[in-house]
Amino acid sequence: MLLGPDELDDFAEGCAVLGTGGGGDVEPAVAQAAAALQAHGPIEVIDLDVLADDDLVLPLAGWGAPTVSIEKLGSGREGHVLRDAAERWFGRVVGALMPGEIGGGNGVHPLAWAAAMGLPLADADGMGRAFPEGPQVAMQVAGLSPAPAFLADEHGNVVTLEPVDGDWYERLARIVTVAFGGSAWGADFIMTAETARGTTVRRSVTHAIEIGRARRDAGVHGVLAATGGLRLIGGKVAEVERRTSGGFARGEVVVVGTGDDRGREVRIHVQNENLRATDGDRLLAVVPDLITVLDEATGSAIPTERMRYGQRVIVIGIPCDPLWRTESGLAVAGPGAFGFADPYRPVEELARG
Amino acid sequence: MLLGPDELDDFAEGCAVLGTGGGGDVEPAVAQAAAALQAHGPIEVIDLDVLADDDLVLPLAGWGAPTVSIEKLGSGREGHVLRDAAERWFGRVVGALMPGEIGGGNGVHPLAWAAAMGLPLADADGMGRAFPEGPQVAMQVAGLSPAPAFLADEHGNVVTLEPVDGDWYERLARIVTVAFGGSAWGADFIMTAETARGTTVRRSVTHAIEIGRARRDAGVHGVLAATGGLRLIGGKVAEVERRTSGGFARGEVVVVGTGDDRGREVRIHVQNENLRATDGDRLLAVVPDLITVLDEATGSAIPTERMRYGQRVIVIGIPCDPLWRTESGLAVAGPGAFGFADPYRPVEELARG
Numbered sequence A, B: 001m002l003l004g005p006d007e008l009d010d011f012a013e014g015c016a017v018l019g020t021g022g023g024g025d026v027e028p029a030v031a032q033a034a035a036a037l038q039a040h041g042p043i044e045v046i047d048l049d050v051l052a053d054d055d056l057v058l059p060l061a062g063w064g065a066p067t068v069s070i071e072k073l074g075s076g077r078e079g080h081v082l083r084d085a086a087e088r089w090f091g092r093v094v095g096a097l098m099p100g101e102i103g104g105g106n107g108v109h110p111l112a113w114a115a116a117m118g119l120p121l122a123d124a125d126g127m128g129r130a131f132p133e134g135p136q137v138a139m140q141v142a143g144l145s146p147a148p149a150f151l152a153d154e155h156g157n158v159v160t161l162e163p164v165d166g167d168w169y170e171r172l173a174r175i176v177t178v179a180f181g182g183s184a185w186g187a188d189f190i191m192t193a194e195t196a197r198g199t200t201v202r203r204s205v206t207h208a209i210e211i212g213r214a215r216r217d218a219g220v221h222g223v224l225a226a227t228g229g230l231r232l233i234g235g236k237v238a239e240v241e242r243r244t245s246g247g248f249a250r251g252e253v254v255v256v257g258t259g260d261d262r263g264r265e266v267r268i269h270v271q272n273e274n275l276r277a278t279d280g281d282r283l284l285a286v287v288p289d290l291i292t293v294l295d296e297a298t299g300s301a302i303p304t305e306r307m308r309y310g311q312r313v314i315v316i317g318i319p320c321d322p323l324w325r326t327e328s329g330l331a332v333a334g335p336g337a338f339g340f341a342d343p344y345r346p347v348e349e350l351a352r353g
Helices: A005-018 A026-040 A066-071 A078-090 A105-117 A166-179 A193-199 A204-227 A327-333 A347-351 B005-018 B026-040 B066-071 B078-090 B105-117 B166-179 B193-199 B204-227 B327-333 B347-351
Strands: A043-046 A056-064 A094-099 A149-152 A158-162 A183-187 A230-245 A248-257 A265-271 A273-279 A282-286 A290-295 A312-318 B043-046 B056-064 B094-099 B149-152 B158-162 B183-187 B230-245 B248-257 B265-271 B273-279 B282-286 B290-295 B312-318
Touching: A005 A026, A005 A105, A005 A204, A005 A290, A026 A105, A043 A105, A056 A078, A056 A105, A056 A166, A056 A193, A078 A094, A078 A105, A078 A149, A078 A158, A078 A183, A094 A105, A094 A193, A149 A166, A158 A166, A166 A183, A166 B166, A204 A230, A204 A290, A204 A312, A230 A265, A230 A273, A230 A282, A230 A347, A273 A290, A282 A347, A312 A347, B005 B026, B005 B105, B005 B204, B005 B290, B026 B105, B043 B105, B056 B078, B056 B105, B056 B166, B056 B193, B078 B094, B078 B105, B078 B149, B078 B158, B078 B183, B094 B105, B094 B193, B105 B204, B149 B166, B158 B166, B166 B183, B204 B230, B204 B290, B204 B312, B230 B265, B230 B273, B230 B282, B230 B347, B273 B290, B282 B347, B312 B347
Parallel strands: A056 A094, B056 B094
Antiparallel strands: A056 A183, A149 A158, A149 A183, A158 B158, A230 A248, A230 A312, A248 A265, A265 A273, A273 A282, A290 A312, B056 B183, B149 B158, B149 B183, B230 B248, B230 B312, B248 B265, B265 B273, B273 B282, B290 B312
């Protein structure tokens, strides 16, 4: 499948939905991708089955606060530098790029590099959504090591990390990102296509485009149909509380029901992404399922940092990829991994009451 | 030449003299080296001419504050980890270890690893002395790049740096050292024996042993004879002023003359190492020449952090390796590199008045 300027907006809208409030702002990523597609032509989105078994798949993701990324634009060369570092390390060719997370701007950015490098984009990602921490990826659940992980900045500096565990990975990558001025691009969990087939979330690029297209055709209803999502509440944003702590944007959003939902009130807990939605004592949805706030009129996803008092919204819950519902998936990104006491229950089950 | 327990003390005394007040405390390094020599037998010190042209020479040096290094002992495996990282990167075997700087504990430590790994120690180093900053080495003067530079901690974490220049190297290495808890072991300017022959200070291990032996036989006079050093003053430490700023131990030491030197007063400027000695307006010695404070009774070098009011000392100036007196050597480590306004003049010339 070719992905060109005509598909870009649909793809970005889909990434925003899967970003579940986070994953980085899509707007700067769309601008960069549009310019790259203009200059280099459409990119090819290919299934992992099409790649040769030992082709390298290079997952790419941004590190650092989204607020910094918006102001400190990259050189546009970071992807090349990371590709070169991986090829030198493994002594074989990178066959395809892959978004580390499909959600938000992190899903859109690799498209710009694929165009500039003339490489295909694998139709897969590491999450099927966005999560706040680096090691919360399908490859981690599958038991792969993130090492060697490469970080690059806009000057051409490259740092290779071989951490002894996930905590050291987080710590070293964060401090190097700070030394780089607050944002960096990274490649980790680099693997062969053969390995990637069994350890990633498949078809997520195609899925994002489908979501975006459905939204364009049918707004909120289209998004619900394309994602298998469930409507949690329709109403007005009544409260937005944000604080930055521990390098994350944390807070709560309260939506007060209108129309059929008059009298109800839904509270969403946020740590970069929307993690948990409750109606009084009743749990409506919780990680690893997706909670996305859509603009009532357009069906476009509203990221956490653009949530405002008075917005008319529909909050939806989307079943996560089945891998997150396994025991090892829940250990990495279930309610307990974020400090919530709730035992995990699928959003479909919670909806039945 | 074999270097065993019998030569260790002489070697360490020589390293302390060449440490010119810094280079890290020799005592913990001597304890570790003694244990390694006991366990694995003497090491071989070999001239670079004896190595095959394309054998890798691995310069090793400690990063971080000496105060932290004393409290936070390494695992003793860092050298192995750095050797493995270098061999993997270059796809060839490490033929010999080399002290990055011969001065102080940094000169002694590689001996412990050479013993544990069964590798020879190259009879050379990167400075012929100690300097405060990583890139102040002969290989830098020769135009080599420090990259890839490897850093390892006691847990087994490894970070590889490919900085775009020396400033980025300092910045990234310092911040990773902080993430590692304040100290790290590193390998940089890794090169073949063929390259090392023309870009290092040769025979510095042998030289350190000669200095130590001469001290044992003839105290201060022995050190002066073995180093070609000049007596700058004999007297009592009258003032020691220390402050830590910018990650360095800075300060001043004042020695008031006794005996033939009665009525004179010499002031030494310190930044980890002793950098500049003056008598009133008269410059006596300045970097890159060595300024070392010896115990009057024993001839042992006193490191900056052990300088105390009332000590009876002889301050000596030692001509540096000729490479530091070239234009490019002075650009890297001359008076201007440390913010001093003095034009460089060799200590022998200054002594003639």
